[in-house]
Amino acid sequence: MDQRMIVKLKDISKSYAEGTDSPRRTILKSFNLSIDFHESISIVGPSGCGKTTLLNILGTLDKPDSGEVLFNDQNVINLTDDQLSILRAQKIGFIFQSHYLLPQISVLENIFLPTIAVEKDEQDTPSIEDVKRLLEKVGLEKHGNKLPSQLSGGEKQRVAIVRALINKPNLVLADEPTGSLDKARGNEIINLLKDLCVNDQTSLVVVTHDIDVASQMQKRLSYKNCDFIEC
Ligand SMILES: Nc1ncnc2c1ncn2[C@@H]1O[C@H](COP(=O)(O)OP(=O)(O)O)[C@@H](O)[C@H]1O
Ligand SMILES: [Mg+2]
Incomplete structure (x- = not known):
């Protein structure tokens, strides 16, 4: 077992049908990627x-047409949907461009939601104090009992980050997490994400349009000649 690797894509191919008559569009072809522990x-x-x-293939939300997805050296391709849900809840934190907070429940309740899917020993179950500590780190300690509609865009995205980290994931996947924010707020979010992931030794993958954001990560993949290439 390779202890350094959290997730590895091996010879992945993925295509989509664009219409009933048109040929399939290839998105990934014999693609390989290894993400080490603690790597960004x-x-x-x-x-x-x-x-x-x-990102969805890395997060086991989508399946490749062929190839292997290894998570902690285990090929996840043949796991059942239930097994994949547990793997995701325990190991992966997702942050999307839109925060997807549930509008009818409080900030604290939104943050606790992902913990419901995960069976844990009592000492590993996040406590209200753990959540409050995380909220304090993102400067939202006074907002726990508010509804998402009472927060600004940047504040909601910070709540989404806390929610993604609540189960202490090994891997955080962020899909354009600053896309709906202005530059200053976007930088705050990225710095926060970097700090939290570095401190907790979590691997981080960020999809972004912002070159400044991209340059802050240890490894950079860029789309060139129909392939994602390390640069
Ligand atoms: N479920 C799907 N069915 C068919 N085509 C899809 C599906 N998901 C994505 N695509 C197509 O695959 C291509 C890549 O999509 P996506 O991964 O969302 O790109 P990006 O995130 O870089 O904007 C697009 O042309 C999109 O229309
Ligand atoms: Mg996208």
Whole structure:
């Protein structure tokens, strides 16, 4: 077993049918990627090139047509949907461009939601104090009992980050997390994400249009000649 690797894509191919008569569009062809423990990676490329598809395959939300997805050296391709849900809840934190907070429940309740899917020993179950500590780190300690509609865009995205980290994931996948924010707020979010992931030794993959954001990650993938290439 390779202890350094959290997730590895081996010889992945993925295509979509564009219409009933047109040929399939290839998104990934014999693609390989290894993400080490604690590593941060950015993915940059034009709209429609396949960044979200790649992130979804890494996060086991989507399956490749062929190839292997190894998570902690285990091929996850043949796991059942239930097994994949547990793997995702325990190991992966997702942050999307839109925060997807549930509007009818409080900030604290939104943050606790992912913990419901995970069976844990009592000492590993996040406590209200753990959540409050995380909220304090993102400067939202006074907002726990508010509804998402009472927060600004940047504040909601910070809540989404806390929610993604609540189960102490090994891997955080962020799909254009600053896309709906202005530059200053976007930088705050990225710095926060970097700090939290570095401190907790979590691997981080960020899809972004922002070259400044991309350059802050240890490894950078860029879409060139129909492929994601390390640069
Ligand atoms: N479920 C799907 N069915 C058919 N085509 C899809 C599906 N998901 C994505 N695509 C197509 O695959 C291409 C890549 O999409 P996506 O990964 O979302 O790109 P990006 O995130 O880089 O903008 C696009 O042309 C998109 O229309
Ligand atoms: Mg996308």
